[in-house]
Amino acid sequence: xxxxxxxxxxxxxxxxxxxxxxxxxxxxxxxxxxxxxxxxxxxxxxxxxxxxxxxxxxxxxxxxxxxxxxxxxxxxxxxxxxxxxxxxxxxxxxxxxxxxxxxxxxxxxxxxxxxxxxxxxxxxxxxxxxxxxxxxxxxxxxxxxxxxxxxxxxxxxxxxxxxxxxxxxxxxxxxxxxxxxxxxxxxxxxxxxxxxxxxxxxxxxxxxxxxxxxxxxxxxxxxxx
Amino acid sequence: xxxxxxxxxxxxxxxxxxxxxxxxxxxxxxxxxxxxxxxxxxxxxxxxxxxxxxxxxxxxxxxxxxxxxxxxxxxxxxxxxxxxxxxxxxxxxxxxxxxxxxxxxxxxxxxxxxxxxxxxxxxxxxxxxxxxxxxxxxxxxxxxxxxxxxxxxxxxxxxxxxxxxxxxxxxxxxxxxxxxxxxxxxxxxxxxxxxxxxxxxxxxxxxxxxxxxxxxxxxxxxxxxxxxxxxxxxxxxxxxxx
Numbered sequence: 001x002x003x004x005x006x007x008x009x010x011x012x013x014x015x016x017x018x019x020x021x022x023x024x025x026x027x028x029x030x031x032x033x034x035x036x037x038x039x040x041x042x043x044x045x046x047x048x049x050x051x052x053x054x055x056x057x058x059x060x061x062x063x064x065x066x067x068x069x070x071x072x073x074x075x076x077x078x079x080x081x082x083x084x085x086x087x088x089x090x091x092x093x094x095x096x097x098x099x100x101x102x103x104x105x106x107x108x109x110x111x112x113x114x115x116x117x118x119x120x121x122x123x124x125x126x127x128x129x130x131x132x133x134x135x136x137x138x139x140x141x142x143x144x145x146x147x148x149x150x151x152x153x154x155x156x157x158x159x160x161x162x163x164x165x166x167x168x169x170x171x172x173x174x175x176x177x178x179x180x181x182x183x184x185x186x187x188x189x190x191x192x193x194x195x196x197x198x199x200x201x202x203x204x205x206x207x208x209x210x211x212x213x214x215x216x217x218x219x220x221x222x223x224x225x
Numbered sequence: 226x227x228x229x230x231x232x233x234x235x236x237x238x239x240x241x242x243x244x245x246x247x248x249x250x251x252x253x254x255x256x257x258x259x260x261x262x263x264x265x266x267x268x269x270x271x272x273x274x275x276x277x278x279x280x281x282x283x284x285x286x287x288x289x290x291x292x293x294x295x296x297x298x299x300x301x302x303x304x305x306x307x308x309x310x311x312x313x314x315x316x317x318x319x320x321x322x323x324x325x326x327x328x329x330x331x332x333x334x335x336x337x338x339x340x341x342x343x344x345x346x347x348x349x350x351x352x353x354x355x356x357x358x359x360x361x362x363x364x365x366x367x368x369x370x371x372x373x374x375x376x377x378x379x380x381x382x383x384x385x386x387x388x389x390x391x392x393x394x395x396x397x398x399x400x401x402x403x404x405x406x407x408x409x410x411x412x413x414x415x416x417x418x419x420x421x422x423x424x425x426x427x428x429x430x431x432x433x434x435x436x437x438x439x440x441x442x443x444x445x446x447x448x449x450x451x452x453x454x455x456x457x458x459x460x461x462x463x464x465x466x467x
Contacts, residue, residue: 009332013318013325020320076318085316085375088280089333090302225243225283 003098006091010099011106014073023076024107028068032115035061040122051189054123055182059141061119062112063171063178066145069107071166073100074153083157087223097150097219104146104153112138129191137188140204141181144211148173151215155222180204232293232307232382233257234279234414239288240438241274248274250438251288256416258382261409263429263446264418267461270435272418273312276385279416280310292383306334309381313388315372319361323352323371326360327378334379342378350374351400365392373404384408386417390424402428422454436460 018024039057044050077083077100086096116138120127127134152169156162180200187197234256241249249271256262264272277283278290281297290297295304317326327343336342347353350370355363360371369392377384386405390398406428409415419425425432426446434442434457441460444453 005335006333009329013321013329016325017318017320080319081312081314081316082318084282084310084312084314085330086333087282088305088308088310089330090306090335091333092302225277 003092003095006089006095007098007102010086010091010096011102014076014099014103015106017076018107024069024072025110027072028065028107029111029114031068032061032065032111033118035064036115036119036122043123045124050123051125052182052186054119054125054189055185058116058119058185059178059182061115062108062138062142062181063145063174065111065115066104066108066142066149067167067170069111070104070146070149070153071156071163073103073107074150074157075162078157083154083223093220093223094216096223097154097215100154101147101150101215104150105142108142108146109139112142125189127189127191130188130193132188133193133197134185134188136201137181137184137204140201140208141177141184144177144181144204144208145170145174147208147211147215148177151211151219151222154219177204177207180207232304232414234383234416235291235294236275236279237289237291239275239278239285239290241271241278241283242286247438249278249285252435252438252440254433254440254443256414258414259409259411260414260416260431261405261429262414262416262431262433263425264416264433264435265420265422265425265457266418266435266441271438272435273387274438275435276310276312276387276416276418279383280308280385281305282310302335306379307382309376309379309384311372311376311384311386311389313391315360315368315375317360317368317372317375320359322357322359323347323363323374324356326371327356327374330375331378336379346374346378347371349377350404366394366397369393369401370397373401377408382412383414384416386415388418388420390419390421398424422457426453432457434460436463 149170153166156165159165180203183200184197187194236252236254239249239252266272278285284298292304324343327346328339331339331342347356350373352370352374355367405415430446432444432446442456
């Protein structure tokens with residue numbers, strides 16, 4: 001059995017669950033919308049450095065959205081020992097990880113795709129020239145954040161204060177990808193390919209590849225009692 | 226599905242510690258195909274841990290667990306597909322229907338026709354009438370039967386059940402005993418943990434009693450059941466005094 005088929009089966013099951021309960025999308029979407037609307041009131045209407053501040057606010061809201069979604073998606077597996085049901089199946093452990101990764105990526109991207117245009121409109125940004133760069137930053141940044149978060153959510157799921165522990169585990173490790181994502185998004189908002197943009201993009205690619213590999217290798221040990 | 230050669234379980238000096246707490250302390254055990262084994266013991270004796278270690282859910286701190294000569298931790302998908310595990314939690318998604326849960330697990334086990342497999346499993350466990358009901362809405366007994374349908378959907382050769390009688394009324398418990406009798410064929414291993422000594426001595430053909438993470442009693446149940454029940458109760462009393 002390949003990794004892809006069971007991974008898609010797990011992600012499909014999560015999508016079906018979400019369609020029924022709307023737990024993740026509703027709570028996370030509402031939270032991020034609230035952050036963005038609040039930020040729009042405090043945001044400067046002119047002057048230098050607007051793009052940098054906007055990118056920072058955007059990624060803070062994406063980070064919290066991802067954390068909320070990932071925590072909930074793994075908590076579903078904890079109820080009634082459903083995670084054990086996945087682990088005793090013939091699905092390779094890597095496929096279980098990928099399934100949860102696909103789920104978390106899907107939910108986070110869905111929220112981001114709704115929030116991003118709202119954010120741009122409310123904060124009166126004009127990323128016409130850098131729209132693709134902004135989308136690339138969103139994709140690579142989210143992939144890195146969610147990869148790390150999915151692994152740590154599996155670690156935290158058996159702990160008593162998992163909601164509090166997950167951010168404590170994820171935030172320090174996600175600093176490099178957050179900084180890079182903010183820098184590339186800033187360039188995207190400004191519509192210019194700055195001198196360091198390529199380096200930041202390469203850093204994001206390297207971070208994503210490294211943590212994807214680490215997560216695939218270590219997930220088995222993380223989930224084992 | 227074509228049944229692979231019969232699988233035997235072997236535990237060699239298996240210990241499992243959770244921090245300073247030793248749940249299993251050097252357990253040696255061999256279970257041959259055709260065995261129908263009841264595992265008993267006081268709370269905390271190591272029954273659940275033993276089943277988890279055999280199923281591959283928990284890694285032994287030392288020693289080895291093999292099924293068909295292959296170490297369970299390193300077992301590939303083919304070997305894991307031969308094990309069915311029922312824990313005292315249902316492993317079912319409460320917001321999905323019975324059908325959706327069973328179909329999901331059929332897909333996960335790579336069964337060729339997941340929809341049909343789900344319906345067959347539901348009929349076998351007499352839960353076909355709740356196929357389209359969310360698991361959340363089912364009674365404890367019905368949920369337990371759906372959990373069994375989930376664990377047996379792929380027709381496993383090794384069936385591990387952790388306290389499957391918990392929460393069942395007498396009728397449901399009797400029907401579960403009947404089902405386990407049917408499942409305990411010469412090529413299968415059925416191993417269950419339970420607290421009811423009468424039930425343990427009436428169906429299963431071998432009784433294993435754990436005490437303090439060690440095998441304290443390992444005997445066939447076809448002898449004097451009264452004497453075995455008394456021995457078991459003596460062991461429980463000794464454990465309680467410790």
